[in-house]
Amino acid sequence: MRKVVAPDYTVFEHVKRHAEAVKTAIREAIIPESVTCSYPKERRKMPASFRGYLIFDPDRCISCFGCAFICPANAIRMKEAEDGRYYPTIDYGKCIFCHFCLDSCPEGALKPTKIHDVAYRDLDRMLTLTEEMIEPPEIIREDKRYVEYVIDGRDLHLRRVDGEDELLVDLPPPSKVERIVSCIDPESCTGCRICEEVCEHGVIRSSVEEDGVRMVIDSERCTGCGLCVKECSMRVLRLVRR
Amino acid sequence: MGGLLEWKVRVPDKPMKDRLYFDGLKANVIDTGLCSRCLTCACICPVDGIRVVDDKVDFPDREERCRDCGACIRVCPRFDYRPKYGMGDYLEFTAARSKRFSGQDGGMVTEIMISAIEMGMIDRGLFVGRDERWRPQVFHLHDSSQLEVGTLSGTKYTFATVLKELKKAVLLTRNGVGVVGTPCIVSGVRKLQMEFPLFRDRVRLVIGLFCTENFHYDELMRFLEKKGIKPEMLIKTDITKGRFIATMVDGEVKFKVKELEEILPSGCSVCTDFTAVESDVSVGSVGSEPGFSTVVVRGKSAEEVIAYIREKGYAEFGEGDPGQLDFLIDYKVGRFYVKTKDDKD
Numbered sequence: 001m002r003k004v005v006a007p008d009y010t011v012f013e014h015v016k017r018h019a020e021a022v023k024t025a026i027r028e029a030i031i032p033e034s035v036t037c038s039y040p041k042e043r044r045k046m047p048a049s050f051r052g053y054l055i056f057d058p059d060r061c062i063s064c065f066g067c068a069f070i071c072p073a074n075a076i077r078m079k080e081a082e083d084g085r086y087y088p089t090i091d092y093g094k095c096i097f098c099h100f101c102l103d104s105c106p107e108g109a110l111k112p113t114k115i116h117d118v119a120y121r122d123l124d125r126m127l128t129l130t131e132e133m134i135e136p137p138e139i140i141r142e143d144k145r146y147v148e149y150v151i152d153g154r155d156l157h158l159r160r161v162d163g164e165d166e167l168l169v170d171l172p173p174p175s176k177v178e179r180i181v182s183c184i185d186p187e188s189c190t191g192c193r194i195c196e197e198v199c200e201h202g203v204i205r206s207s208v209e210e211d212g213v214r215m216v217i218d219s220e221r222c223t224g225c226g227l228c229v230k231e232c233s234m235r236v237l238r239l240v241r242r
Numbered sequence: 243m244g245g246l247l248e249w250k251v252r253v254p255d256k257p258m259k260d261r262l263y264f265d266g267l268k269a270n271v272i273d274t275g276l277c278s279r280c281l282t283c284a285c286i287c288p289v290d291g292i293r294v295v296d297d298k299v300d301f302p303d304r305e306e307r308c309r310d311c312g313a314c315i316r317v318c319p320r321f322d323y324r325p326k327y328g329m330g331d332y333l334e335f336t337a338a339r340s341k342r343f344s345g346q347d348g349g350m351v352t353e354i355m356i357s358a359i360e361m362g363m364i365d366r367g368l369f370v371g372r373d374e375r376w377r378p379q380v381f382h383l384h385d386s387s388q389l390e391v392g393t394l395s396g397t398k399y400t401f402a403t404v405l406k407e408l409k410k411a412v413l414l415t416r417n418g419v420g421v422v423g424t425p426c427i428v429s430g431v432r433k434l435q436m437e438f439p440l441f442r443d444r445v446r447l448v449i450g451l452f453c454t455e456n457f458h459y460d461e462l463m464r465f466l467e468k469k470g471i472k473p474e475m476l477i478k479t480d481i482t483k484g485r486f487i488a489t490m491v492d493g494e495v496k497f498k499v500k501e502l503e504e505i506l507p508s509g510c511s512v513c514t515d516f517t518a519v520e521s522d523v524s525v526g527s528v529g530s531e532p533g534f535s536t537v538v539v540r541g542k543s544a545e546e547v548i549a550y551i552r553e554k555g556y557a558e559f560g561e562g563d564p565g566q567l568d569f570l571i572d573y574k575v576g577r578f579y580v581k582t583k584d585d586k587d
Contacts, residue, residue, distance in 0.1 A: 182247060183247060183249060185439060185440060186249030186250075186251075187438070187439045188438045188439050188440040188441075189249065189251050190251070190286065190288050190311045190313040190438075191251030191253060191311045191312070191313070192288035192289070192309040192311040192313070193309060193311070194288060194289075194309060209250075211252060211253070212250050212251050212252045212253045213250070213251045213253060213311075214248065214249075214250050214251075215248070215249050215250070215251065216246055216247070216248050217246065217247040217248075218246055219245055219246070219247060220245065233287075233288035233289075233290075233409075234288070234438070234440055235413050235440075236440070
């Protein structure tokens with residue numbers, strides 16, 4: 001283990017360091033260099049991976065409930081829409097902005113933005129309905145320039161750039177492992193056919209025959225949403241690589 | 243992978259045409275008084291709709307929720323009932339007293355379960371505890387520190403919903419599950435294992451208890467209150483030499499077991515299995531000296547656990563006498579014949 005001790009400066013080094021400190025003090029007194037950004041007149045430029053407010057594309061959503069299941073703060077509730085399908089709503093009063101929902105979405109229906117500053121009049125309005133999530137949340141922008149932090153040598157500097165930072169992030173379509181449902185233990189299947197009922201795409205079908213129930217999975221049409229996997233009471237359905 | 247994946251689920255014939263399978267189960271088992279309330283059907287029900295209503299197994303909203311899959315009929319040990327009786331096959335008949343745990347007699351149920359967990363054979367055991375009013379509650383036991391609850395060991399003489407918890411335990415387990423239960427529960431587990439490989443692979447240890455009868459909680463408590471026994475004051479219940487002994491904070495109340503026959507559930511009066519012949523190991527009080535548990539080792543897995551207990555010296559072993567069990571085995575078989583004769587008259 002290395003012991004950290006105070007450096008043993010000579011008198012000459014002491015004088016040199018004090019002179020440097022006095023120089024910095026005089027410089028800051030004449031032209032002060034601030035490292036804080038004057039929000040809202042300027043905004044900090046965030047990376048594309050910033051975890052801000054989410055926007056939602058109902059056309060891509062397959063109602064798999066994956067976002068609602070994974071949400072550690074229980075902020076996502078699925079709500080039945082007029083077309084009979086279920087779409088997420090987010091309670092930003094509970095959301096911890098972990099973006100697990102976005103990462104778990106198999107179809108890329110949830111998209112990130114760099115928006116982090118939305119004000120609400122009361123708690124009830126923080127519950128964002130599906131319709132309100134399609135467009136990015138409305139914010140008033142007064143910023144004329146954005147700032148970037150750069151580390152140059154040993155110091156942190158602030159670089160101001162004129163122009164607006166684009167708050168919407170254009171993500172490439174998710175590169176996902178294609179998964180399909182499979183039955184890992186057909187003998188333990190009770191034949192309750194709940195999987196057939198919940199499947200949106202008619203992938204799982206059953207037919208009642210004389211001495212039992214024949215179950216068929218048509219893997220070609222499976223989107224890998226995993227809804228049947230969650231509902232199977234014997235947990236014999238699994239998602240496997242296509 | 244791609245294309246079609248096909249499998250077939252074998253389902254038995256419907257006992258009642260154009261009705262739900264559960265209606266058939268109700269007509270053949272529950273309404274005829276054969277039902278032992280083991281709740282194997284509730285364990286397998288995919289919509290979790292089967293429960294106990296007024297001391298009877300029922301599926302109240304079956305018209306709306308039942309999937310009519312027939313699993314309840316496939317696993318019911320009393321549907322197509324073949325009564326078991328006698329001592330059954332065993333590898334070893336012995337008596338033992340645990341040095342680590344105290345129980346009704348020798349604390350051997352707790353000892354076997356904890357040893358199996360320590361060996362890594364199972365990672366959870368289902369135990370029945372009770373609340374302060376002696377209502378049964380099912381516990382998932384992972385290690386011996388949970389035994390500080392203090393109410394897990396000891397006989398309760400009331401029906402518990404062990405099997406309702408079994409599916410949850412089986413789906414959560416990594417190594418395997420251990421179950422303790424009366425002979426009817428043991429038969430239910432074996433039927434589940436016969437029908438569904440999921441249970442065959444994951445239920446590794448089935449401990450059966452010697453059982454003459456079991457009571458419904460409400461009826462037993464009403465009966466005990468008539469005898470002047472308050473459930474809050476009870477410490478221990480036991481049946482020895484034909485007498486029911488209730489030990490309370492302030493003394494004991496004894497009465498003849500025969501008096502309990504008025505509240506004997508019908509499912510118990512048709513049962514002839516005293517020693518849980520289908521278990522991996524049966525444990526009880528009869529057949530050994532006071533303070534010892536009788537241990538009847540039947541299965542390979544139980545044999546390994548007992549060998550482990552011997553090796554570690556966790557229990558003191560004594561002499562067991564199978565002959566002492568004959569009276570109760572015959573008593574249970576005899577009761578069955580009396581009952582069936584009554585039905586014919």
